[in-house]
Amino acid sequence: MTERFTGNFTQQEPIPDAAIDAAMEVLRSGRLHRYNTAEGEAGETALLEQEFAAAMGARYALATASGGSAIATALRAVQVQPGEEVLTNAFTLAPVPGAIASLGAVPVYVGVTEGLVIDIDHLQTLAETGTYRVLLLSHMRGHICDMDRLMAICDAAGILVIEDCAHTMGGAWDGTMSGQHGAMACYSTQTYKHMNSGEGGFLTSDDPDLMARAIVLSGSYMLYDRHLAAPGPEHFEQVKYVTPNISGRMDNLRAAILRPQLRALQDQCDRWNDRYRRVEDGLRGTPGLSVIERPAKERYVGSSIQFLLLDWSDKAVNEVLRRCAARGVELKWFGGAEPVGFTSRYDSWRYAPSQPMPRTDRVLKGIVDMRLPLTFSLQDCDLLARIIRAEVGAVFQSS
Ligand SMILES: *Cc1c(COP(=O)(O)O)cnc(C)c1O
Numbered sequence: 001m002t003e004r005f006t007g008n009f010t011q012q013e014p015i016p017d018a019a020i021d022a023a024m025e026v027l028r029s030g031r032l033h034r035y036n037t038a039e040g041e042a043g044e045t046a047l048l049e050q051e052f053a054a055a056m057g058a059r060y061a062l063a064t065a066s067g068g069s070a071i072a073t074a075l076r077a078v079q080v081q082p083g084e085e086v087l088t089n090a091f092t093l094a095p096v097p098g099a100i101a102s103l104g105a106v107p108v109y110v111g112v113t114e115g116l117v118i119d120i121d122h123l124q125t126l127a128e129t130g131t132y133r134v135l136l137l138s139h140m141r142g143h144i145c146d147m148d149r150l151m152a153i154c155d156a157a158g159i160l161v162i163e164d165c166a167h168t169m170g171g172a173w174d175g176t177m178s179g180q181h182g183a184m185a186c187y188s189t190q191t192y193k194h195m196n197s198g199e200g201g202f203l204t205s206d207d208p209d210l211m212a213r214a215i216v217l218s219g220s221y222m223l224y225d226r227h228l229a230a231p232g233p234e235h236f237e238q239v240k241y242v243t244p245n246i247s248g249r250m251d252n253l254r255a256a257i258l259r260p261q262l263r264a265l266q267d268q269c270d271r272w273n274d275r276y277r278r279v280e281d282g283l284r285g286t287p288g289l290s291v292i293e294r295p296a297k298e299r300y301v302g303s304s305i306q307f308l309l310l311d312w313s314d315k316a317v318n319e320v321l322r323r324c325a326a327r328g329v330e331l332k333w334f335g336g337a338e339p340v341g342f343t344s345r346y347d348s349w350r351y352a353p354s355q356p357m358p359r360t361d362r363v364l365k366g367i368v369d370m371r372l373p374l375t376f377s378l379q380d381c382d383l384l385a386r387i388i389r390a391e392v393g394a395v396f397q398s399s
Contacts, residue, residue, distance in 0.1 A: 002327065003327070003383060003386065003387060004327050004328045004387075005327060005328035005329050005380070005383055005384060005387060006328055007328070007373075007375065007376050007380050008373075008375070009330040009370070009371045009373065010192070010371070010373070011373055011375045012191060012192070012196055012373050012374070012375065013373070013374050013375055015196065015257055015261075016260050016261065016264070018260040019256065019257045019258070019259070019260040019261060020257075022044070022256035022257065022259065022260065023253055023256045023257050025256070026044060026252045026253050026256045027253065031043075031252060032251050032252050032253050033251060033252070034046070034063075034226075034249055034250060034251055034252055034255070035220075035221065035223045035226060036252075037226070042226075042228060043226070043252055043255075044252040044253075044255035044256040044259065045063050045249075045250050045251065045252050045255040046226060046227055046228045046229075047228065047255070047259065048063055048250075048255040048258055048259050048262070049061040049062060049063050049202075049227060049228060049229040049230075050228040050229045051259060051262055052202055052204070052229070052262060053204060053229040055262055055265065056177050056179055056180065056185070056204050057176075057177045057180050058179070058180060058185070058204035058205065058206060059205070059206040059208075059211075059229075059231075060204065060205050060206065060207075060208070060211040060229050060230055060231060061202055061203070061204045061229040062202065062203045062204075062211065062214050062215055062218055062227070062229070062230075063200065063201070063202055063249070063250035063254075063255060064200070064201040064202060064203060064218060064248050064249065064250055065199060065200065065201070065247075065248040065249060065250060066188065066190065066199050066200060066201050066248070067095065067164075067166050067186060067187060067188025067189075067190060067193070067200075067201035068095040068098065068099055068188075068201070069201060069218075069248035070186035070187065070188070070201035070202060070203045070248075071095065071096065071099035071136065071162070071164060071186045072099040072102050072103065072246075072248075073203055073214050073217050073218055073246070073248060074162045074184040074186055074203055074210075074214065075099060075100065075103055075105070075134070075136065075162065076103065076213070076214075076217050076246070077184065077203075077210045077211075077213040077214040077217060078133075078134055078160055078162065078183065078184070078210065080100070080103050080105045080133075080134055081103075081105065082103065082104030082105060083104065083105065083106065084105045084106065084133065084134075085105070085106045085107075085108045085130070085132060086100045086105050086106065086107060086108065086132070086133075086134045086135075086136055087108050087110055087123070087126060087132050087134065087135040087136065087159070088100060088107050088108070088109060088110065088135070088136040088137070088138065089109065089110055089112065089118050089136075089137065089138040089140055090109035090110060090111055090112055090346040090354070090357060090360050090364070091112035091116065091118075091138075091140050091334065091346075091360070091363070091364060091367070092138035092140045092164070093138070093140065093166070093342065093344075094339075094342075094344050094349065096136060096138045096164055097346070097349050097352050098349075099136070100136060100352070101349075101351050101352060106352060107136075107349070107352040108126070108130075108132070109346050109354050109355075109357065109360075110122050110123045110126060110135075111357050111359060111360035111363075112140075112360050112363050112364065113363065114290070114292075114308065114310070114363055115143065115145075115292060115293070115295075116140070116141065116143040116292055116306055116363070116367065117143045117144065117145035117146075118137060118138075118145050118150070119359070119360070120145060120146060120149055120150055120153065123135070123150065123153060123154075124153050127153055127154065127156075127157035127159060128157070132157075132159055133158070133159065133160060134159065134160050134161075134162065135154055135159050135160070135161050135162070135182075136162050136164060137150070137161055137162065137163050137164065137182065138164040138166075139163065139164060139165055139166075139167055139168040139171070139178060140164075140167065141167050141304055141306055141369065142167040142168050142171060142300050142301050142302070142303065142304070143292070143298075143300070143306075144168060144171060144173045144178060144295075144298045144300065146295070146297075147173040147174070147176070147181045148173075148174070150181075151181050151182075160182070160183045161181065161182030161183060162182055162183065162184045162185070162186065163178065163179050163181065163182040163184070163185040163186065164185075164186050165178050165179040165185050165186060165187050166186070166187060166188040166193055167193070167194075167301070167303065167304070168300075168301060169187045169188075169193065169194040169195065169265070169301070170194055170265050170266060170268070170269040170301050171269070171298070171299050171300050171301045172298075172299040173297055173298060173299075174297040179204055180204075180206075183205060183207055183210060184203060184204065184205040184207070184210055184214070185203070185204045185205070186201060186202070186203055187201055187202040187203075187204075188200070188201045189201055189202070189254070189258055192342075192371070193303075194265065194268065194269070194272075194301060194303060195258055195261040195262060195265065196257075196261065197250075197254035197255075197257045197258050197261075198254065199254075200250055200254045200258065201250075203218075208231030208232070208235040209231075209235055209239070211230060211231050211235075212224070212230070212231050212235040212236045212239050213239045213243050215227060215230055215236075216236065216239055216240055216243040216245065217243055217244065217245070217246050217248075218246070218247070218248050218249055219245050219246065219247030219248060219249050220245070220249075221245065222240060224236050224240075268374065269301045271374055272301055272302045272303045272372060272374065273300070273301065273302045274378060275302060275372045275374070275376055275378065275381045276300075276302020276303075276305055276372060277302070278378050278381035278382055278385065279305050279370075279372065279381045279384055279385045280302075280305065281385070282381070282382055282384070282385020282386060282388075282389060283307055283385050283388060283389060286388075286389045286392050286393060287392075287393060287396050287397075288309060288312070288392060288393075288395075288396035289307050289308070289309060289388075289389075289392050289396075290307060290308040290310060290366075291307050292306055292307065292308070302372060303371070303372060303373075304369060304370060304371045304372055305369075305370050305372055306367055306368065306369045306370075307368055307388075308363070308366040308367060308368070309366050309368055309392070310362070310363075310366040311362070311366070312365075312366065312399075313399070314335070314365075316395050316396075316399045317333055317335065317365075317366075317368070318333075319395045320368070320391055320392055320395050321333055321368075323391040323394070323395065324387060324388060324391050327387045327391070328387075329370070329384055329387050329388060329391075330370070330371075331368050331369065331370050331388075332368070332369040332370070333367070333368055333369070334364050334367040334368075334369060335364050335365035335366065335367060343369070345364055346360075346364075370384070370388075
């Protein structure tokens with residue numbers, strides 16, 4: 001009998017009951033706007049920011065309308081100028097170069113390694129030969145590079161680092177939470193990330209002046225003193241007159257949904273990693289397939305898994321995808337010439353022309369990606385690995 005998987009790769013867990021109850025209370029109050037608070041009430045959004053800052057180990061936090069909005073706000077806070085070249089990952093998701101382009105700035109791509117992290121040697125070359133001021137570092141699919149080496153290079157070159165932690169919320173490098181190395185960090189609470197409010201995001205920083213600017217940018221209407229995870233009023237004295245209001249706030253309803261989820265974040269991360277390791281163990285040793293070896297210093301969050309079919313032909317990769325799909329296993333390929341769904345390649349972002357990067361193209365052409373929602377059981381994960389192993393093996397043998 002051929003085994004078939006029947007789970008749904010985009011089905012997340014329900015919103016926890018405590019979050020639903022909190023949401024109902026906000027709905028009954030009618031006070032959904034973050035600054036619409038009763039006498040003596042802090043409001044769900046302000047409380048969430050305080051709790052998020054504490055959970056990430058950051059001094060300040062700002063809740064935003066989306067992860068992409070958090071990134072654009074961070075880029076504006078560090079005063080990226082129109083036409084300015086901003087370093088970022090070649091292997092990332094479209095909202096990352098999109099945020100750079102939204103400011104009229106120009107993404108310059110840094111390559112990807114076989115470990116699926118930013119190519120730090122390439123970054124070093126660019127840092128030594130260019131005059132870049134900002135790196136928007138995307139911890140794409142939760143792979144964290146050697147942050148000590150990256151920060152040493154960027155600090156030496158005077159490059160400010162903004163971290164895109166959409167896939168590393170809850171992760172860490174050498175004991176430091178992901179997002180706490182750079183000047184600012186951005187997170188997403190969109191449905192497919194580590195906490196789910198439909199849409200939403202965060203910005204964190206330890207820098208009072210950057211955060212003051214970010215808060216005004218987010219649309220605070222001079223009500224910044226209602227923020228509980230914000231710098232003191234003296235940091236707003238200058239910026240409030242010269243910083244535009246570009247509304248991108250979170251509301252109390254989403255914040256209410258997120259507060260109970262934040263309390264459960266580390267447990268959820270452990271559950272993702274249990275699933276990730278089951279799939280990884282099942283795939284290890286498959287001929288033609290490389291699992292991504294994770295560095296000992298990395299505390300990852302395995303909400304998705306990637307493997308490499310390195311130097312396979314397009315035809316053979318497509319055959320694996322087709323055969324797995326026929327057995328209910330939804331794989332995504334980052335090497336496809338055309339953007340499909342959430343997956344696209346740097347050379348398909350045509351608003352930001354790129355130089356050819358042969359070593360990066362070789363890796364991208366081999367990256368196969370699979371989501372691991374928490375609705376999958378450990379037995380599901382074993383089955384997924386068995387199916388992929390069998391189909392990769394079959395195609396590998398016949399090619
Ligand atoms: C989802 C995501 C974002 C942006 O988040 P949105 O909330 O969808 O705007 C940014 N970077 C990466 C890598 C993402 O996966």
